[in-house]
Amino acid sequence: MKMKLTRENIIRWAPALVLLGLVVLFAAINPAFLSQRNLARIALASTPPMMVALGVTFIIVMGSIDLSMEGAVSLCAVLFCLMFLKLGGSLGAGAWLAIPAILLCGAFFGWLTGMVHVRLQIPSFMASLAMGFVGTGAAVLVTGGDIVRIDDDVFRALLTWRILGFPLMVHIAALLVLLAWFIQNHTTLGRNFYAVGGGEELAHASGVNVHRVRLAGFALAGVFYAVAAIFQVARLGQAESVTGANLMFVAITSVVVGGVALWGGIGGVLNAVVGVLIVNVIGNGMVVIGLPNYLQDGLLGVLVIVAVVLSTDRRLVSFAK
Amino acid sequence: MSTFIKDYIDREVITRRKLLLAGAAGMATLAVPAVFGRGQARAALTDPAIAWSYRDRASAYWNAVVSGGEAFVESIGRSKSDMVNLISEGSSEKSLSDIKAFLSKTGGNCAIACDPNDSPNARPIVEAVQAAGGYISTIWNKTDDLHPWDFGDNYVSHMTWSDEQPSEQTARILFEAMGGKGGVVHLGGIAANNPAVERLAGLQNALKDFPDIELLDAQPADWDTTKAAELMSSFLTRYGDRITGVHCAADNIAYGVIEALRAEGITDMPIVAYDGNPEAVKLVMDGQLLATVFTNPYWGGGISAALAYHAAIGTFKPSEEPHEHREFYGPTVLITQKDAAEFKAQYLDATPEYDWTDFWGPSNGQIQYR
Structure with missing residues (x-):
């Protein structure tokens, strides 16, 4: 099938073209940018925000927003470390149980956010922001402000064991991207996200249980936040009440830059993946080409605006809010 | 939706009014003792x-x-x-x-x-x-x-605490471990924060005595472990093997640096930190950090x-x-590999008994303004 150079096709591929353009730009200034080791560094830095972005993509596709990720990741990371240490402190000695346990915790936390949103009829923006604060507060409460460290070499193999030059957790993240893509395209739940995002009343009239879809969406996002927490611990060897800090900005920016529309129904998992890579390529590239640090924040902002302009079809929107 | 916004605005207007009234009442009660209290030379309470x-x-x-x-x-x-x-x-x-x-x-x-x-x-x-x-x-x-x-x-x-001098001391320890030559990178705090400025200034003071050491780069890591890990790995791409030492403005930053290096299989890089957190003291004892600084909060x-x-x-x-x-x-205590174990026993494993009437004993001289 020959692909036509239509407006739709350009917009669909725009995020990927932006990513390609950035890579070419940075590589032209400093060829070391394209070295395999640097690509591995970018991939590694992208791994935790990638998981958060996948989770929040489902919510944004539904036309809602989830801002609870920082609290959710911090709480999951702290609980994961504490459970891991309680269960023997080594993956071989039964501490692996902490992994399924924390995934359940994440699902529960997300479900709770969904309940606050759906049952108490609070807009998802406010409900999730508040739940994020609850998560951070709970993380402070269980740690008392201290750092919890994990020194298990087997668990840290996620970071230190390399296959084809990339750390193990990058490969696992790639598998999880496939899983998210499968959920989005080949399950009823995934299709229902789009139905709700495209038009809630229409979806309701067609027999979709909108409340249940929303709850499932938030719980699913929670599971991905828990995975992000595990990766974050694997990468840093520690958890504290600020482990999730900055993830909100990175994840939301990435998703939007990747071409997922904040008004719902448009874009998906693959957009989020490209978006996370764009944001991390910018972050890494600015240091690698030696841009003075006082210009970096400003340039990041400009590049984000350019990326959004290029990668979303704003002709469909009557007004921006 | 519109009723939600309307209710919200109504509620906010009411609470604002309450706040203003409460504020006015508070000022009034504050004024009363001030009127009577002023001029009374109270010797001691x-x-x-x-x-x-x-x-x-x-x-x-x-x-x-x-x-x-x-x-x-x-x-x-x-x-x-x-x-x-x-x-x-x-x-x-x-x-x-x-x-x-x-x-x-x-x-x-x-x-x-x-x-x-x-x-x-x-x-x-x-x-x-x-x-x-x-x-x-x-x-x-x-x-x-x-x-x-x-x-x-x-x-x-x-x-207050002056961070310039101790940061210079950690830099000297770092440079000596580097054999007096090579390249160093500095990962700092939020750029405008006073401690971040002083800790970088301390490094620059020490550099004057080590002409064979080059400061390759100094960038803010915002006191943040995750940001420090990402910045360190970007530094590795830009400077590669030219980096032979790392000067961190905080323990939290050093944790990120150590992990970024671990991901690359680098375990013998000389690194110094600041703050004297318990985890960092343990890292000094394990040999992963050369030094940190404790301010005895x-x-x-x-x-x-x-x-x-x-x-x-x-x-x-x-x-x-x-x-x-x-x-x-305030006091600053330099913690190096020689004295880390002793420090841990004295300050972390047991809480020292202080004489709270020895007001100025551990202090560190009069504040100097520049």
């Missing part, structure tokens, strides 16, 4: 109430400060709960209004230790305390033109409360003390 005003207790640093304050309160035979916690949550306005409320509640019969949260906030706080006849010691934040000796006895003391918290309290009950008269007893630097 009996049994003053004690308060600590600080950001919040979530961080290890402030937790240590407040624990020190509580230890002092217990040392004078009161219970922990007799120390009132005024938590500013990082808001200067809340810090000031809480202190004013505490002053009017106690009628000025009080001793306060306080971090004013930002420099300009110190003046209104100190003026309010003086007007009410209370006593106050501050730490960290005040403007350079505000001095305790301009306020008679009521503004007892100000303590526990002592700082206890002695600030002690200074305000003892001035209030008349143990000493602040206006008769020399300037270096009213504005001084």
Whole structure:
């Protein structure tokens, strides 16, 4: 099938073209940018925000927003470390149980956010922001402000064991991207996200249980936040009440830059993946080409605006809010 | 949706009105004791109430400060709960209004230790305390033109920490471990933060004596472990093997650096840090860090409360003390691989017993302004 150079096709591929353009730009200034080791560094830095972005993509596709990720990741990371240490402190000695346990915790936390949103009829923006604060507060409460460290070499193999030059957790993240893509395209739940995002009343009239879809969406996002927490611990060897800090900005920016529309129904998992890579390529590239640090924040902002302009079809929107 | 917004606005308008009324009432109650209190030369107070005003207790640093304050309160035979916690949550306005409320509640019969949260906030706080006849010691934040000796006895003391000298010492330890040559990168705090500026300045001072060491790059990592890990790996791409040493502005940054290097299989890079957190001390003992610096927040918290309290009950008269007893630097303890185990035993495994009437023993000289 020959692909036509239509407006739709350009917009669909725009995020990927932006990513390609950035890579070419940075590589032209400093060829070391394209070295395999640097690509591995970018991939590694992208791994935790990638998981958060996948989770929040489902919510944004539904036309809602989830801002609870920082609290959710911090709480999951702290609980994961504490459970891991309680269960023997080594993956071989039964501490692996902490992994399924924390995934359940994440699902529960997300479900709770969904309940606050759906049952108490609070807009998802406010409900999730508040739940994020609850998560951070709970993380402070269980740690008392201290750092919890994990020194298990087997668990840290996620970071230190390399296959084809990339750390193990990058490969696992790639598998999880496939899983998210499968959920989005080949399950009823995934299709229902789009139905709700495209038009809630229409979806309701067609027999979709909108409340249940929303709850499932938030719980699913929670599971991905828990995975992000595990990766974050694997990468840093520690958890504290600020482990999730900055993830909100990175994840939301990435998703939007990747071409997922904040008004719902448009874009998906693959957009989020490209978006996370764009944001991390910018972050890494600015240091690698030696841009003075006082210009970096400003340039990041400009590049984000350019990326959004290029990668979303704003002709469909009557007004921006 | 529109009714939600309308309800919300209605509710906010009401709470704003309530707030203004409450504020007006608060000012009135504050004015009353001030009218009667001014001009009364109160020599000393009996049994003053004690308060600590600080950001919040979530961080290890402030937790240590407040624990020190509580230890002092217990040392004078009161219970922990007799120390009132005024938590500013990082808001200067809340810090000031809480202190004013505490002053009017106690009628000025009080001793306060306080971090004013930002420099300009110190003046209104100190003026309010003086007007009410209370006593106050501050730490960290005040403007350079505000001095305790301009306020008679009521503004007892100000303590801060100079990070330039200790940061220079850690840099020298780092450079010697690098064999006096090679390339160093600095990962700093939030660029405009005073400690971040001083800790970088310390590194630059040390560089002058080591002409064969090149500062490859210095960028802010915002006191953040994750950001530090990402910045360090980007540095590795840009400078590669030219990096032979890493100077970190904080322990939290060093944790990220160590992990970024671990991901690359680099385990023998010389690294120095700052803050003396328990985890960092352990890393020094394990040989993963060369040095860190401890500022003894526990002592700082206890002695600030002690200074305000003892001035209030008349143990000493602040206006008769020399300037270096009213504005001084807090202690800094350099922790290296030689003394880390000893430090841990002394400060971390056991809480040292301090003599809370030895006000200036561990302090570090009069504050110098540039």
